[in-house]
Amino acid sequence: xxxxxxxxxxxxxxxxxxxxxxxxxxxxxxxxxxxxxxxxxxxxxxxxxxxxxxxxxxxxxxxxxxxxxxxxxxxxxxxxxxxxxxxxxxxxxxxxxxxxxxxxxxxxxxxxxxxxxxxxxxxxxxxxxxxxxxxxxxxxxxxxxxxxxxxxxxxxxxxxxxxxxxxxxxxxxxxxxxxxxxxxxxxxxxxxxxxxxxxxxxxxxxxxxxxxxxxxxxxxxxxxxxxxxxxxxxxxxxxxxxxxxxxx
Amino acid sequence: xxxxxxxxxxxxxxxxxxxxxxxxxxxxxxxxxxxxxxxxxxxxxxxxxxxxxxxxxxxxxxxxxxxxxxxxxxxxxxxxxxxxxxxxxxxxxxxxxxxxxxxxxxxxxxxxxxxxxxxxxxxxxxxxxxxxxxxxxxxxxxxxxxxxxxxxxxxxxxxxxxxxxxxxxxxxxxxxxxxxxxxxxxxxxxxxxxxxxxxxxxxxxxxxxxxxxxxxxxxxxxxxxxxxxxxxxxxxxxxxxxxxxxxxxxxx
Numbered sequence: 277x278x279x280x281x282x283x284x285x286x287x288x289x290x291x292x293x294x295x296x297x298x299x300x301x302x303x304x305x306x307x308x309x310x311x312x313x314x315x316x317x318x319x320x321x322x323x324x325x326x327x328x329x330x331x332x333x334x335x336x337x338x339x340x341x342x343x344x345x346x347x348x349x350x351x352x353x354x355x356x357x358x359x360x361x362x363x364x365x366x367x368x369x370x371x372x373x374x375x376x377x378x379x380x381x382x383x384x385x386x387x388x389x390x391x392x393x394x395x396x397x398x399x400x401x402x403x404x405x406x407x408x409x410x411x412x413x414x415x416x417x418x419x420x421x422x423x424x425x426x427x428x429x430x431x432x433x434x435x436x437x438x439x440x441x442x443x444x445x446x447x448x449x450x451x452x453x454x455x456x457x458x459x460x461x462x463x464x465x466x467x468x469x470x471x472x473x474x475x476x477x478x479x480x481x482x483x484x485x486x487x488x489x490x491x492x493x494x495x496x497x498x499x500x501x502x503x504x505x506x507x508x509x510x511x512x513x514x515x516x517x518x519x520x521x522x523x524x
Numbered sequence: 525x526x527x528x529x530x531x532x533x534x535x536x537x538x539x540x541x542x543x544x545x546x547x548x549x550x551x552x553x554x555x556x557x558x559x560x561x562x563x564x565x566x567x568x569x570x571x572x573x574x575x576x577x578x579x580x581x582x583x584x585x586x587x588x589x590x591x592x593x594x595x596x597x598x599x600x601x602x603x604x605x606x607x608x609x610x611x612x613x614x615x616x617x618x619x620x621x622x623x624x625x626x627x628x629x630x631x632x633x634x635x636x637x638x639x640x641x642x643x644x645x646x647x648x649x650x651x652x653x654x655x656x657x658x659x660x661x662x663x664x665x666x667x668x669x670x671x672x673x674x675x676x677x678x679x680x681x682x683x684x685x686x687x688x689x690x691x692x693x694x695x696x697x698x699x700x701x702x703x704x705x706x707x708x709x710x711x712x713x714x715x716x717x718x719x720x721x722x723x724x725x726x727x728x729x730x731x732x733x734x735x736x737x738x739x740x741x742x743x744x745x746x747x748x749x750x751x752x753x754x755x756x757x758x759x760x761x762x763x764x765x766x767x768x769x770x771x772x773x774x775x776x
Contacts, residue, residue: 298630386616395613398573398685399627400602402595 286482292404306410314376315418321375322368322422323429330430331437333358338443351444352452355434364426365465366513369472373505377480380411381501384484385494408481412474419473420466464520472509479505525551526715531581533567541567542739552713554706554729558720559736565719569687574598603631606676608686612668614660621656624674631679646674650704666697677708684716690725702728723768
């Protein structure tokens, strides 16, 4: 029954989050701050992980093609589609759930236990709207760009590793990444990214916002934020894939 | 004036933390609410400012029934509040001057230079100068309390609430904070409520003292009357330490 309590409380929190902000100028300033904090600061880890993931996908695909009738340009195609369909949205989403989710939950949780949220409420400020909505909007705005960067870097990582190791020729790889390209896959991955951005920021904010106690509880809420965000990402990955990739 | 009428509060686990409390907090006076830890004084303060909801009774701010107001109506009343939290509750990501300017940025139509001028005035009022660009983590506990007072008075509040303003402070700084609260209260004719269990504060600034015992209003008086009361529970609380026992024996 506890799950229904949390769903209800989460829904009530979201209602408070999506109400009219106090002052538009301050609200937009907060959004830009969060774009920097949640998005730009995650760029490094996204680039590093995507590069190596693309490199490994290329090498694994290349070394597993033992049948001479299978053309090697499929290595490029495999890397491209793996990055677009799954890695750059879902796996990067899980990585961001760890980095951004724990950051949000601990930040808001600390504000709760040190009475900073109470201070906002006493001033007459809708604390949920003031603290959470800029984070959600910022993540929904910036995460699609992170996904596109991840796809580009992953495919580039595949090219560099594949060509340098001799697993695939430059010509084959480039032909492969252009072969049978389905633009809808980009739309599909960006839609997934938008959902995941919302899940990461809203679930983590919820965990932080209703944290009570001290440092130990802040740590626990941070862990819960990562676990629940990740589980929801995996669940919505299946649901969205079923909804978006079944044409008939 | 703040009127607390017949308020009661019970927690979800069934524990009744406050039972039928009636208090009038007077304007221009420092009204002290004292009591042991767990007696319900913090819950009382949180009910008054609307951080908790009352189960029964009402809270009136100069005749305005706060308990029945919706969020928008409360928001207007809350702009007349200033609150000093136990730990200061300064925003970690903002500097000293930004913390004081925070309510001004949200609720005033002043220009940037006017807001800066007002914030500097408030900081000067609490004797805090040349600390504008420091962050809460870079200043002492006493300074944090002073910045919190400066933030609380930035919008010229009609009501000032202080939850354990002296907790964690040395006696000298405690007296400084107490006197500051009293001066501000008298200077701006504010209705001030101070939650404390510090007897030094009672003796320094207790214009009106309310003793809460086991969720009930047990005693009401002032700092002179408290020394001569024959209320057993209050005496046990006031003269709990050796120092206060010595003082009492000397008075007698």
